[in-house]
Structures are given as C-alpha cells and as structure tokens.
Amino acid sequence: MLKCRKLVLFDIDGTLVLTGGAGMRAMNRACEEIVGHVDALQEVPLAGRTDWIILHDTLSRIGHELDERLFADLRDSYLKHLASEILEPGRGVKAVMPGVRDVLDALERRDDIFLGLLTGNFEQGARIKLEHFDLWRYFRCGAFGDDAADRNALVPFAVERARAQGLPAIPSDQVFVVGDTPHDVACALAAGAVPVGVATGSSTVDHLRASGASIVFHDLGDVPAVLRVLG
Numbered sequence: 487m488l489k490c491r492k493l494v495l496f497d498i499d500g501t502l503v504l505t506g507g508a509g510m511r512a513m514n515r516a517c518e519e520i521v522g523h524v525d526a527l528q529e530v531p532l533a534g535r536t537d538w539i540i541l542h543d544t545l546s547r548i549g550h551e552l553d554e555r556l557f558a559d560l561r562d563s564y565l566k567h568l569a570s571e572i573l574e575p576g577r578g579v580k581a582v583m584p585g586v587r588d589v590l591d592a593l594e595r596r597d598d599i600f601l602g603l604l605t606g607n608f609e610q611g612a613r614i615k616l617e618h619f620d621l622w623r624y625f626r627c628g629a630f631g632d633d634a635a636d637r638n639a640l641v642p643f644a645v646e647r648a649r650a651q652g653l654p655a656i657p658s659d660q661v662f663v664v665g666d667t668p669h670d671v672a673c674a675l676a677a678g679a680v681p682v683g684v685a686t687g688s689s690t691v692d693h694l695r696a697s698g699a700s701i702v703f704h705d706l707g708d709v710p711a712v713l714r715v716l717g
Contacts, residue, residue, distance in 0.1 A: 488652040489597050494716055495604035495628065495644050495679075497665035498612055500533065500687020502586050503619050506576020508568060509611070513540065515571075516563035520556070523548045533688045534669030536606035536640075537564070537631035561632075565610050572618045582619050583686045585706030590624045592713055599716065600653045602644050603628025604663055604673070606637055626651055637669050641677035662716060668697035682715060 496502055499509065510527055517526035526544050541560055545552045552560075593599050601624055605612050609630040616622035627650075629643035645653075645661060658678035663670055666687030674681035675698050683694030683702035694702045706712050 488600065488654065490600040490653055491598045491656060491660060492716065493600045493602060493645065493648050493653060493656060493661045494593060495602045495641070495661065495663050496625070497534075497663075497667075497670050498603065498605045498607055498615060500666035501583065501664060501670075501684055502621060503582050503615060504579040504687075505572060505615055505618075506574070506578055506580030508571040508574065508576055508580075508615070509607075511574075511576070512568035512571045513537075513544070513564050515567040516560050517544060517548075519563050519567075520559050521545070521548070521550055534606065534637065534665070534667030536635055536637050537561075537608045537611065538606075538635040539637075540606075542635060561608060565608065565614065568611055568614050572614055582621065583684075583705060585709055585712070586621070588709045589706045589712050590621065592709055593716065594624055600648050600651075601625050602648055603630070604640055604644050604665070604670075605629070606631045606669075608632050637673045638676040640673055641679055645677075666694075668694065671697045671699045 514525055514527050517523050526548055530544050532540060542552045593601055603625045607630060609632050612630055613622055627647040629640035633643045634640060659680060661679035662682055663674035663679050664682045666684050667689050671681040681699040683699035684706055685691045685694060686705045691702050701715055
C-alpha cells in the first residue's frame with residue numbers, strides 16, 4: 487500500500503501542453519476519411535470537452551448518428567492521424583506550458599502525492615501527445631475520453647484506478663483536479679474534489695474563478711506556490 491495522501495489529476499490540452507492544433511487536424515482528417523466530410527469540426531466547441539462528445543456533436547452537425555461501429559472507426563482513424571500530426575509544427579503554440587516540468591518533477595519526488603491524468607482525450611491520444619513532450623512517464627493512471635462522454639463522470643474512474651495501484655482511501659477533498667477550463671472545474675466540483683484552475687488555455691483567471699475555482703494560477707511557473715496549494 488502506498489503512503490500517498492493526495493491524488494493530483496492533470497488535464498492535458500491547455501494545462502500541460504499545447505499541440506499547435508494537432509488534435510483538431512487529426513480529427514478532421516478522420517472525419518474526412520471515414521464519413522467523407524471536410525472540416526467537420528468547424529464550429530464545434532472543443533476546449534475542456536471529451537473526444538467522445540466532440541465526435542458525437544460533430545457527427546450530429548453533419549447529419550450522421552454516432553453508433554458503436556462508427557465511433558470505433560473514427561477513433562482508430564483519429565489516433566492514426568494524431569500520431570503523424572503531433573510531429574508537425576502546426577499553428578499557434580506548440581509547447582509544454584510554463585512551469586509544468588518543474589512542478590511534475592517536484593510532485594513526483596513526494597511520497598504523499600499520487601499523480602494521475604483527467605482528460606477528455608482518448609487514452610491512446612493522451613499518450614501520443616504526452617510522449618511527444620516526454621511527459622507521459624510522470625502519470626501512473628488516469629481517466630480518459632474513452633471512459634465517458636460526460637467529463638463530470640471522469641473523476642471516479644481516476645480514483646478507482648489509483649486505488650487499484652495502491653492508493654489508500656482518501657477523502658474527496660484530497661483529490662485535486664488541475665485544468666484550464668470551466669469544464670475541468672465542474673468535473674472536480676461534481677465529485678467533491680478540489681478544482682485548481684490554470685489560465686494557460688482558453689479561459690482567463692476571472693473566468694475560472696467565476697466557474698467555481700477558488701484556487702487559480704496564471705500559469706504553473708511559481709512552483710513553490712503550486713506546491714503549497716497541493717501540500
């Protein structure tokens with residue numbers, strides 16, 4: 487049994503990294519390949535949402551029903567294209583967010599903290615993105631967009647998987663969800679966990695606070711301050 491007393495779950499896109507639009511390009515390519523629709527994701531909101539619900543809304547917008555077989559075909563095609571798109575420079579920022587490596591290094595050394603992921607990405611998509619930036623190795627498990635369409639359902643998946651790896655029973659207020667959108671805040675609050683907002687994605691500090699996060703950072707660059715919050 488591990489001695490960890492806290493579970494810290496990180497979102498990926500906008501929180502740990504930005505990929506220069508690799509995910510959108512890969513999903514557009516998948517939709518073109520499988521259903522023959524170019525730029526299918528146009529006008530579909532992406533930030534903070536699960537890949538599952540993004541595909542559902544995309545297919546609904548272009549007049550298709552996302553049944554089990556079509557979902558599997560689109561997911562497989564998306565993951566294939568993501569593996570190549572993540573290698574491209576892309577547009578906009580493609581980088582690890584400020585302070586992320588230092589924070590993860592510091593948390594990894596602590597025996598009171600268990601590190602995991604909570605992301606709308608499919609698990610293999612999360613791995614493709616984070617391995618590209620050499621960040622996947624920090625995380626023992628997580629909850630992913632394969633697990634549920636509704637992001638608010640994901641925290642229990644992450645907790646259960648951490649428990650399976652030896653995390654002792656901990657109260658919900660010792661589970662921290664670090665993310666950059668109101669969706670991250672909402673999923674933490676839905677599970678009684680502590681939301682930690684970071685304004686490195688599409689939402690401002692004020693926006694994250696208004697959504698219910700009492701702890702918000704401009705970025706994770708102030709490592710001692712971040713560790714104090716998680717400690």
